[in-house]
Amino acid sequence: MTSALLDALRKGNRLALSRILSQVENGTEAGMAALEELFLETGNAHKIGITGPPGSGKSTLVNALARELRRREPNKKVAIIAVDPSSPFTGGALLGDRVRMLDLQDDTQIFIRSMASRGALGGLAEQTEALSQVFDAAGYDFVLIETVGAGQSEVDVVNLAHTTIVVDTPGTGDDIQSIKAGILEIADILVVNKADRPGVDQSVTHLKNMIEMGYARSINNGKHHLQDFRETSEHETASAHWVPPILKTVACEFKGIQELTEVILNHAAYLRESGQWHAKDQASIRANIRRQLIASLLKDFNQNVPADLVNSLVEEVQKRAISPNEAVRVLLTYNRNNSLESSE
Numbered sequence: 001m002t003s004a005l006l007d008a009l010r011k012g013n014r015l016a017l018s019r020i021l022s023q024v025e026n027g028t029e030a031g032m033a034a035l036e037e038l039f040l041e042t043g044n045a046h047k048i049g050i051t052g053p054p055g056s057g058k059s060t061l062v063n064a065l066a067r068e069l070r071r072r073e074p075n076k077k078v079a080i081i082a083v084d085p086s087s088p089f090t091g092g093a094l095l096g097d098r099v100r101m102l103d104l105q106d107d108t109q110i111f112i113r114s115m116a117s118r119g120a121l122g123g124l125a126e127q128t129e130a131l132s133q134v135f136d137a138a139g140y141d142f143v144l145i146e147t148v149g150a151g152q153s154e155v156d157v158v159n160l161a162h163t164t165i166v167v168d169t170p171g172t173g174d175d176i177q178s179i180k181a182g183i184l185e186i187a188d189i190l191v192v193n194k195a196d197r198p199g200v201d202q203s204v205t206h207l208k209n210m211i212e213m214g215y216a217r218s219i220n221n222g223k224h225h226l227q228d229f230r231e232t233s234e235h236e237t238a239s240a241h242w243v244p245p246i247l248k249t250v251a252c253e254f255k256g257i258q259e260l261t262e263v264i265l266n267h268a269a270y271l272r273e274s275g276q277w278h279a280k281d282q283a284s285i286r287a288n289i290r291r292q293l294i295a296s297l298l299k300d301f302n303q304n305v306p307a308d309l310v311n312s313l314v315e316e317v318q319k320r321a322i323s324p325n326e327a328v329r330v331l332l333t334y335n336r337n338n339s340l341e342s343s344e
């Protein structure tokens with residue numbers, strides 16, 4: 001990758017941005033080098049995760065939010081990353097998303113990127129993080145990340161966001177309970193979309209009860225919904241005081257979108273004032289370093305220690321001749337001696 005391409009990205013060239021995103025997504029050497037350089041220019045973007053079950057209206061909501069953010073903040077740029085691991089690039093929800101997102105295409109300050117596959121960069125969360133770093137460096141002030149609220153990988157994806165919006169629709173209490181058990185805890189804002197349908201107020205009440213229960217429980221346990229970021233406790237003084245608001249929207253009619261946008265911007269202000277913006281940034285940097293450290297230590301280890309040794313130790317352990325701990329000690333000793341030799 002040439003520095004000309006990076007410069008073009010810095011100047012707002014969309015083609016350059018698109019090419020760099022692809023390089024990063026494919027994990028090419030050039031892409032990784034670009035990411036390293038661009039990282040130094042990140043730290044500004046407000047990352048907003050939108051999650052919820054398929055069909056709840058996430059894409060419609062993201063579309064409306066992008067428009068409203070641009071209307072309120074005409075000098076700011078909006079990126080959208082649509083993460084859908086379940087659907088192949090050619091079909092399913094993503095195609096629908098693309099069609100629906102078409103009406104954003106006239107705005108050159110909005111950039112949409114769909115991501116359907118796990119690329120070279122390990123998990124979806126890492127991939128999403130890398131792409132949002134590129135957007136961040138390219139001067140995008142808001143990065144909206146849409147993901148299906150289905151499993152751990154989606155929780156990981158939204159964990160990298162500053163603000164997590166969980167979208168639900170009116171339905172039976174049973175529905176809500178089964179979908180939201182784990183995901184409610186990560187919500188900063190709850191949205192009951194399709195508020196034009198019957199049962200909205202029951203949904204709101206139900207969510208409210210669940211939030212209050214969960215909130216009381218987390219306070220009793222001495223933790224709160226940002227417990228993942230406890231390592232930076234000195235910044236957390238005001239952290240337990242954001243109670244996730246519940247908003248009603250009709251995304252396809254643009255109803256409730258101004259209010260939602262207001263709450264999103266308030267949440268960003270709250271994060272900055274309480275020190276949590278800083279704490280989240282630090283936590284994600286810590287996680288990033290740890291991840292790369294583990295990967296590179298493991299790579300070293302695999303180079304230093306022959307697979308035969310590992311295999312024979314596995315056999316010894318299976319015979320109950322030695323414990324797994326003993327096997328680890330042998331491997332670490334071998335690794336240490338071997339890397340000392342090679343570095344002399």
Ligand SMILES: Nc1nc2c(ncn2[C@@H]2O[C@H](COP(=O)(O)OP(=O)(O)O)[C@@H](O)[C@H]2O)c(=O)[nH]1
Pocket residue numbers: 052053054055056057058059060061093096193194195196197249250251252253
């Ligand atoms: N009645 C109603 N339909 C909506 C609303 N928001 C979105 N939809 C429709 O619900 C369907 C699924 O929306 P989509 O945004 O693709 O959901 P996603 O799968 O969560 O991204 C589409 O046909 C939308 O037009 C809403 O507020 N009310």
Ligand SMILES: [Mg+2]
Pocket residue numbers: 058059060093097146
């Ligand atoms: Mg969608």
